[in-house]
Amino acid sequence: MHKIKVNLKERGYDILIGKGIVSGSRTLKDLVAGRRCLVITDSNVSKIYGLSVLRTLKNAGAESEIIPFKAGESSKNLETYGKLLRQACRAGLDRSSLIVALGGGVPGDVAGFVAASYMRGLNFIQIPTTLLAMVDSSVGGKTGIDLPEGKNLVGAFWQPSLVLIDPTVLTTLPKREIRCGLAEVVKYGIIMDEKFFSFLEKNLNGIKRMEQKTYGEIIARCCELKAKVVCADERETTGLRAILNYGHTFGHAVETVTEYGKYAHGEAVSIGMCMAANLAVLNHKFAPEMAMRQFDLLNALGLPTTLDSGIKPAQIYKAMFKDKKVANGKLRLVLPDRIGKVSIVKDAKPEDVMRAIEEVVV
Ligand SMILES: NC(=O)c1ccc[n+]([C@@H]2O[C@H](COP(=O)([O-])OP(=O)(O)OC[C@H]3O[C@@H](n4cnc5c(N)ncnc54)[C@H](O)[C@@H]3O)[C@@H](O)[C@H]2O)c1
Ligand SMILES: [Zn+2]
Incomplete structure (x- = not known):
């Protein structure tokens, strides 16, 4: 297991890397126990990993719901963002709730931006499932969406509270x-x-x-x-x-x-x-x-x-x-x-x- 500390001025966080790290993380329990979680993911990742992440969150003492949107960059837009904010509302999320971003850079960026802006900011957890998201987008706090006028034009710097990386999920990721x-x-x-x-x-x-x-x-x-x-x-x-x-x-x-x-x-x-x-x-x-x-x-x-x-x-x-x-x-x-x-x-x-x-x- 690898543990990397991200030491930021205001608020640091841990990146945990290892087989089974998502289900076996003590830090996850500490963060989510007794809270509501909204898992935001895409349609592909939801089918393969949605259930096990919901189970993990339940075992960690959280009450959770999962919302998948259509996989792909074309979903990283205002419409998806708006829908997710309204779903967060309907799921009864309050300022003590958490957003879980499950998937590649697309769910990571959108879910992160929902977390940054819903009720002026909720804690969020990144569970990246593509290699790009594991080595790049899940670390660093850049969140956002695309506009028809250009990519990543709207967003916020919003750091996660925790990043959980299980490299074994790469076995289902297409070779390209x-x-x-x-x-x-x-x-x-x-x-x-x-x-x-x-x-x-x-x-x-x-x-x-x-x-x-x-x-x-x-x-x-x-x-x-x-x-x-x-x-x-x-x-x-x-x-x-x-x-x-x-x-x-x-x-x-x-x-x-x-x-x-x-x-x-x-x-x-x-x-x-x-x-x-x-x-x-x-x-x-x-x-x-x-x-x-x-x-x-x-x-x-x-x-x-x-x-x-x-x-x-x-x-x-x-x-x-x-x-x-x-x-x-x-x-x-x-x-x-x-x-x-x-x-x-x-x-x-x-x-x-x-x-x-x-x-x-x-
Ligand atoms: N925030 C940042 O700092 C940052 C940095 C780099 C890139 N990005 C953003 O990241 C996005 C690209 O991310 P991406 O390449 O991860 O794309 P993605 O999230 O669209 O994932 C690529 C494809 O892989 C599928 N997938 C994901 N995990 C899987 C798994 N384990 N098994 C099977 N299928 C899986 C997804 O459903 C999708 O079809 C872009 O929008 C880019 O702007 C952000
Ligand atoms: Zn790049």
Whole structure:
């Protein structure tokens, strides 16, 4: 069992990782006994894990109800949010009640935002069930929904009271979703931990075979790293949290140009990290051998590292300026100095950026 403490100024919390951790957690009992809980999840996760989570909450002394919404990003909207708030009301939730976010990043973000806003804020518990949610979205307190005008445009910083991660639930997650989570895992190695990057290179077989011990270690390290960044820059004010965006400005542009159809987020981030690495080699100090190690690892994990021809590099370049993180029309790119350390680069030459994109188009 891994226990990670997230030490925030106002209110810290624990992340518990291990087989059976959801049903066997003492901390869960302490939090929920004698209270009402509303479990918010999606239609897929509800079928597979809804019953056991309800049972666990009952054993922990809580009175609970579960509300599933249709699975997928398209449900992360005002309509679902509004419905959930009204259901919270009808379920009789008061300020002592808790919201349980069960599922991937979509239920996590929506349920977190319900928790942040219902009666001006309820405690909530994250039970992430995708690799992406385990290593990324369940830690850090960003909650919210999409608008037709753009993704994640409405939300709040609202930290959970507890995060419970049972890596065994990954056995039912589709392989493509696992690969997408792995792109974010590789990202942590590049931005802040060379030793962890080597661990991934050495444990390829365990990763591919879905070995539980390997995943337990990967998830724990990623949570530690994310917690470190979040504690240093809880509300994205000092700029430190921006390093988590490595590969994302390029990746979001790939998602935009391909109209969110061809590549899943993690796949676009994988391609984006290749573009960022190329640029770092071109205009910065990243050694080509290191860019090669990143390329090889992503490839070995089954992630895309090239873009289909048919997509014009100039379109990607243009789309990069629509990113939320662009300040005053200037790109702020996270580029590696070496594996384990990145810098924010504000003065990349347009011709270098174009070249870095072109190198990925086959
Ligand atoms: N808050 C943050 O800091 C943060 C960070 C990164 C991403 N996000 C958000 O996360 C979302 C993406 O999250 P996601 O990739 O987890 O998507 P998701 O929640 O839609 O889950 C992906 C799919 O996997 C299914 N699923 C989940 N767990 C399963 C399991 N154990 N077994 C079988 N099927 C399972 C879901 O039903 C869904 O169909 C995006 O909306 C993104 O904006 C938020
Ligand atoms: Zn991402």
